[in-house]
Amino acid sequence: MYLDNDDEKVLAGEFGETRQKMMEILVALGGVYDAERLVPITSAQVSGASYKTIGKWGLAWLQSLDARVAVPAVLNPIGMPQEGWREFGIAEEFARRQAEVVEAYRRLGIRLECTCTPYYLRITEYGEHLAWSESSAVAYANSVLGARTNREGGPSALAAAIVGKTPYYGLHIVANRRPQVVIEVESGTGLRSDHWGAIGHVAGKKVGNRIPIFEGIRPGRDHLKALGAAMAATGAVALFHVDKITPEARVFSFKTDDLDRVTVTQDEIEALFVETEVEAVAVGCPHCSADELRGLADLLKGKKTTKPFYIFAARGVAKSNPDLVGVIERSGARVIPDTCMVVSPRMDEFASIMVDSGKALAYVPGMCGALARIGTRKECVEVATS
Numbered sequence: 001m002y003l004d005n006d007d008e009k010v011l012a013g014e015f016g017e018t019r020q021k022m023m024e025i026l027v028a029l030g031g032v033y034d035a036e037r038l039v040p041i042t043s044a045q046v047s048g049a050s051y052k053t054i055g056k057w058g059l060a061w062l063q064s065l066d067a068r069v070a071v072p073a074v075l076n077p078i079g080m081p082q083e084g085w086r087e088f089g090i091a092e093e094f095a096r097r098q099a100e101v102v103e104a105y106r107r108l109g110i111r112l113e114c115t116c117t118p119y120y121l122r123i124t125e126y127g128e129h130l131a132w133s134e135s136s137a138v139a140y141a142n143s144v145l146g147a148r149t150n151r152e153g154g155p156s157a158l159a160a161a162i163v164g165k166t167p168y169y170g171l172h173i174v175a176n177r178r179p180q181v182v183i184e185v186e187s188g189t190g191l192r193s194d195h196w197g198a199i200g201h202v203a204g205k206k207v208g209n210r211i212p213i214f215e216g217i218r219p220g221r222d223h224l225k226a227l228g229a230a231m232a233a234t235g236a237v238a239l240f241h242v243d244k245i246t247p248e249a250r251v252f253s254f255k256t257d258d259l260d261r262v263t264v265t266q267d268e269i270e271a272l273f274v275e276t277e278v279e280a281v282a283v284g285c286p287h288c289s290a291d292e293l294r295g296l297a298d299l300l301k302g303k304k305t306t307k308p309f310y311i312f313a314a315r316g317v318a319k320s321n322p323d324l325v326g327v328i329e330r331s332g333a334r335v336i337p338d339t340c341m342v343v344s345p346r347m348d349e350f351a352s353i354m355v356d357s358g359k360a361l362a363y364v365p366g367m368c369g370a371l372a373r374i375g376t377r378k379e380c381v382e383v384a385t386s
């Protein structure tokens with residue numbers, strides 16, 4: 001991989017041991033994927049932020065680093081809200097360790113907004129090169145915004161943040177972003193027929209790591225978020241297109257005649273909705289937008305929860321919508337920033353959790369050891385307040 005003079009100096013250790021290590025990670029990654037060079041990035045999103053997922057070795061590695069990020073960088077959700085963690089049910093010992101992880105990232109200059117929806121906090125534009133690591137954020141950045149990022153691991157996103165560049169391969173290259181398979185969604189009239197998380201959950205299993213293009217659907221931005229998150233979880237989709245909707249499908253006229261075609265049927269969608277008793281309800285995977293908070297506030301107005309109901313959102317989004325948060329919390333539901341239903345140990349304490357997310361449906365059983373039930377957002381509110 002070609003390195004310019006400055007890159008070579010970083011690699012030789014002239015700018016310190018941490019930068020040298022970070023450049024070594026990028027050079028190794030570039031070697032594996034045959035990248036011709038590095039490309040400057042405009043932002044990074046770094047996963048590996050919850051103590052639940054990185055443990056003591058991950059923390060020790062972070063604490064050994066000594067440098068500052070070269071571009072704006074945010075963290076993925078951590079294992080607890082930064083304030084009010086005790087009320088959220090987090091143990092003292094975990095909180096202490098998690099605070100050490102956060103402090104290690106703070107020292108590196110990473111913004112302590114801990115979210116999988118960094119696109120709500122910082123404008124990210126078409127064609128920008130990024131190094132983002134959380135799979136739903138990657139799918140959104142590539143597909144909905146038309147920015148360019150591979151699905152980075154925690155260390156490679158951090159290395160890119162510190163160096164300010166990432167290897168130029170994969171989805172950074174326009175020619176690699178063409179659709180490879182067409183998805184059609186059977187139309188239906190039921191309440192769940194356009195549940196975008198459920199459609200993505202089924203579609204991801206069918207397309208694996210190919211780049212799909214949907215035909216015949218008209219999802220909005222939040223729908224695209226749910227769709228991509230689910231496909232990234234049940235498949236390995238880091239970029240998808242929707243004919244006439246997503247930016248690259250509008251800029252390029254993709255020819256799809258020769259591509260494989262798969263169909264998501266209404267029976268497959270309906271089969272995901274198994275009604276069973278649950279101990280808690282959680283929405284906000286990915287973290288809620290302001291519109292989604294508004295929808296939840298409307299559904300919860302005048303109601304009282306009868307079981308724990310957690311709504312996860314970026315701290316900045318919750319903070320700029322105090323009225324909506326007020327309405328939601330008057331019902332007994334809690335808007336929780338910084339963390340999520342999958343990476344927080346709080347959720348491990350429930351044996352069964354209802355979610356409205358196709359991604360959470362895939363991850364909750366393995367990551368929280370709980371049975372997961374999926375419902376529409378309205379059904380989640382009904383179950384939480386019944």
Ligand code: F3S
Nearest residue numbers: 116136285286340342
């Ligand atoms: Fe975000 Fe956690 Fe879901 S990181 S996409 S809320 S699993």
